[in-house]
Amino acid sequence: MYQHFYQRFLQANPDKQHFASHSHHYWPDVTREATLAYWDDSASMVDDKWLHIFGQVIPQTQQLIADILNLPAPEQIVFAGNTHELVMRLFSCFDLSKPLNVLSTDSEFYSFQRQATRLAEFDNIELTSVPTEPFASFTERFIAKVKMEQPDMVFCSQVFFNSGYAIADLPAFVLAVAEVTDAMIVIDGYHGFMALPTDLSAIAERVFYLSGSYKYAQGGEGCCFMAVPPGNNQRPWYTGWFAEFGTLAAEKSALVLYSNDGNRFAGATMDYTALYRLHAVLLLFKKQGITVGRIHQYVMQLQQAFLAELSRQQHPLLNQQSLLLYRPDQHGHFFTFKLASTSEVADLAAFLKNNGVITDYRTDRLRFGFGLYHNSDQFDLSCLKRG
Numbered sequence: 001m002y003q004h005f006y007q008r009f010l011q012a013n014p015d016k017q018h019f020a021s022h023s024h025h026y027w028p029d030v031t032r033e034a035t036l037a038y039w040d041d042s043a044s045m046v047d048d049k050w051l052h053i054f055g056q057v058i059p060q061t062q063q064l065i066a067d068i069l070n071l072p073a074p075e076q077i078v079f080a081g082n083t084h085e086l087v088m089r090l091f092s093c094f095d096l097s098k099p100l101n102v103l104s105t106d107s108e109f110y111s112f113q114r115q116a117t118r119l120a121e122f123d124n125i126e127l128t129s130v131p132t133e134p135f136a137s138f139t140e141r142f143i144a145k146v147k148m149e150q151p152d153m154v155f156c157s158q159v160f161f162n163s164g165y166a167i168a169d170l171p172a173f174v175l176a177v178a179e180v181t182d183a184m185i186v187i188d189g190y191h192g193f194m195a196l197p198t199d200l201s202a203i204a205e206r207v208f209y210l211s212g213s214y215k216y217a218q219g220g221e222g223c224c225f226m227a228v229p230p231g232n233n234q235r236p237w238y239t240g241w242f243a244e245f246g247t248l249a250a251e252k253s254a255l256v257l258y259s260n261d262g263n264r265f266a267g268a269t270m271d272y273t274a275l276y277r278l279h280a281v282l283l284l285f286k287k288q289g290i291t292v293g294r295i296h297q298y299v300m301q302l303q304q305a306f307l308a309e310l311s312r313q314q315h316p317l318l319n320q321q322s323l324l325l326y327r328p329d330q331h332g333h334f335f336t337f338k339l340a341s342t343s344e345v346a347d348l349a350a351f352l353k354n355n356g357v358i359t360d361y362r363t364d365r366l367r368f369g370f371g372l373y374h375n376s377d378q379f380d381l382s383c384l385k386r387g
């Protein structure tokens with residue numbers, strides 16, 4: 001139904017069923033032209049390309065993202081090459097020589113998890129991780145812990161990368177957290193953006209929302225973003241000269257100046273090819289009327305068809321019993337199967353790969369992701385009968 005947007009990736013991988021969409025989505029064909037457009041703009045405009053990028057491409061991309069997330073102020077969106085850079089910039093809002101209490105979960109992606117764990121090796125920095133399981137009581141337990149700990153930073157995913165479990169009502173969740181703390185609240189929305197319909201209008205003033213282009217936004221690696229609450233006046237000490245845009249003409253001061261918009265969290269010169277690709281995909285979907293709501297409906301149908309195909313195989317390991325699915329209406333766009341061990345998962349993933357079924361795994365969890373480039377009538381897991 002949507003496969004015509006993905007001719008190049010599909011043609012390049014004719015015998016594969018690519019179920020790692022949650023990790024690295026296939027790129028629509030428009031991204032190829034976008035990549036070339038960046039080169040062409042560099043050649044034709046040379047130094048003046050920056051006027052074009054900062055005057056047109058970035059504001060348009062900010063607007064497209066703001067429309068999807070229903071954010072009131074597009075200029076509050078700042079770009080970076082990856083989320084880790086943005087996570088580090090958030091940490092750098094704090095004086096790390098003073099006590100810092102960070103409250104998070106046991107299921108955050110490594111960009112946060114590894115950095116936070118490393119920082120917590122310092123005596124003054126404390127990291128508390130609330131288990132996501134059991135899912136049924138997660139939000140209640142998390143909010144109670146925030147209330148008790150009174151942390152400086154709260155960091156939580158919208159959809160957890162190691163299960164697919166999603167916070168059902170993100171605005172209500174953030175407002176409930178904000179009710180009990182003044183802490184910085186950060187949501188890692190990488191598995192939510194362009195997958196689950198998300199309306200941030202009610203919490204835009206309160207939350208830092210992180211996401212990027214490589215997964216459901218389909219623009220490839222190298223373009224992540226963060227929505228910064230309007231009016232934010234924090235001064236990250238990990239700061240690049242792009243964070244000064246809008247103040248460059250200001251009177252020279254001994255103090256380091258910051259932009260009044262999302263750029264106060266910016267770094268420095270980067271390759272904007274990836275932003276061109278993201279811009280091209282979001283524009284394509286907008287023109288075609290492909291909303292996140294439509295994508296989500298389509299993927300939920302794919303997921304049902306996948307489960308039906310899986311149950312036909314009667315596989316001893318890969319089945320409804322090993323599937324971590326708390327509730328279909330609180331789930332992201334990939335399924336996670338929890339097996340007995342990491343090696344069992346690795347062996348099964350390798351077997352599937354040898355049979356043209358591409359998945360990915362994290363420790364003892366095998367993940368199958370879905371996207372617009374799938375057609376449910378092409379799902380074929382019959383290799384499992386042989387394995």
Ligand SMILES: Cc1ncc(COP(=O)(O)O)c(C=O)c1O
Pocket residue numbers: 023081082083084085108109111157161188190191212224
């Ligand atoms: C929840 C989540 N956040 C962030 C990332 C990417 O992080 P980074 O852009 O720092 O590589 C991923 C990638 O898999 C992820 O699953």
